[in-house]
Amino acid sequence: MQFSSLEIIDPILKALTEEGYTNPTPIQAEAIPLVLEGNDLLACAQTGTGKTAAFAIPVLQHLYGSRMHGEKRRIRCLVLTPTRELAVQIAESFEAYGRHTGLTNTVLFGGVNQNPQTARLVRGVDIVVATPGRLLDLMGQGFLNLRDVEYFVLDEADRMLDMGFMHDVKRILAALPKKKQSLFFSATMPPEIVKLAAAILHNPSKVSVTPVSSTVEIINQHILFVDKENKNSLLAHLLQNKEIKNALVFTRTKHGADKVAKFLISHSVKAEAIHGNKSQNARQRALNNFKAQETRVLVATDIAARGIDVDELEYVINVDMPNIPETYVHRIGRTGRAGAKGTAYSFCNAEEKEFLRDIEKLIAKSIPVIDGHPFPMMNHNPEKSATSSSSKGNGGHPGPRQQGNTGAKRWNRKPGKSR
DSSP states (O other): OOOOGGTHHHHHHHHHHTTTSOOOOOOHHHHHHHHHHHHEEEEEOOSSSHHHHHHHHHHHHHHHHHOOOOOOOOOOOEEEEESHHHHHHHHHHHHHTTTTTTTOOEEOOOOSOHHHHHHHHHHHEEEEEEEEHHHHHHTTSOOOOOOOOOOOEOOOOHHHHHHHHHHHHHHHHHHHOOSSSSEEEOOOOOOOHHHHHHHHHHHHHHOOOOOOOOTTTTTEEEEOOGGGOOOOHHHHHHTTOOTTOOOOEEEESSHHHHHHHHHHHHHTOOOOEOOOOOHHHHHHHHHHHHTTTTEEEEEEEEHTTTTTOTTTTTTTEESSSSSSSHHHHHHHHHSGGGOOEEEEEEOGGGGGGHHHHHHHHTTTTTOOOOOOOOSSSOSSSOOHHHHHHHSSSSSSOOOOOOSSOOOOOOTTTTOOOOO
16 A cells, blocks of 8 residues: 555645655554544554654645635644654654645744744644643743644653643643544553543544564664763764765754764765755755765654665664654664664663663663773763653663673674674
8 A cells, every 4th residue: 555545635645755655554554544534533553653644644634625825824733742852753744744735833842942932823833733731831821722723633642641741631621622633642541541532532433553562683783882972973983894884873853963964074974964954855865875875874863764765774873862762663674674784883871771771671672782882981870851851751760781781792893793
């Protein structure tokens, strides 16, 4: 099945083609037609299954078909999600899939100055992606109301429960119109979540998909513990290995991708960055250069890397550990294709140990540690930050990880070779 068979309109199909999408994931193939038919949806699906596109594409299509002309834009879609990282990723997805529709969106989350967010609201937007606390705060200040919302998406409902957001969610639900199409996503369905879904949804269609849970066994995976400020230097040192003909490098942010590419160029490594702020032409040019091996390193954010399929790509390097464990599986799955060799290096600082713990839990294995590199981590104490505290409900951090695990490689060994 291809996206073109799902009765998706041309402006969105064009954007999907530009993003490198051809075949929908199981949840997309099941959910998109149901949402396009106007049904409420109850979906049991984890991050990493393609669920964002499963709701963003049909919502964009509905909004495009009934868009208003010559008047201030009203908030017609609200997506509620528990963390700022997820909110940003969802907003970027709406931006990518809807680039040819003329529809606008903004993202609202706490921990930052509200003025840029409120300025955007004052101008008018079609879609708001928000975390509960900041949304309620701005509603209380009179910067927005939800009376025109036609489409409501509650994402990661069980994480909302774990993080203590249920009271806020119920306050937001009370401010929404009774007549709307509602889409409810949760990785698990404990009794309280089932009860909440029953209160939100009207005669919903139901979709359940199996999450990503394992990595390609042929891929050699390694962890390198390093302080945040030394990550770029470690990357440049790693790339001194001439066996690494080309590498796809991942960062969590667009700004981070640009900084890494600039650093590598200053160290005589041919590198380009690819992310959502780049024009489509610039992104395609960078990808073509990488495929032709004219560029040795392509530095990408997760959303920009979707659709990248490079033959014989052997190395993936995570400069930043992904805060969503399924994202790790997708990242390293860019290598080791069709029986080819694959090697994945991941740089982990103290604040990212929690992410590593979640990744190892998902893939059900301990990732070997390289403990002989020239930039060993000196600061083993994680600092509380917006990213680490918002990614999990309990905000806890694992203790220092043992160095030199069984099967770990020393730095002076060639990558991808077994001991």
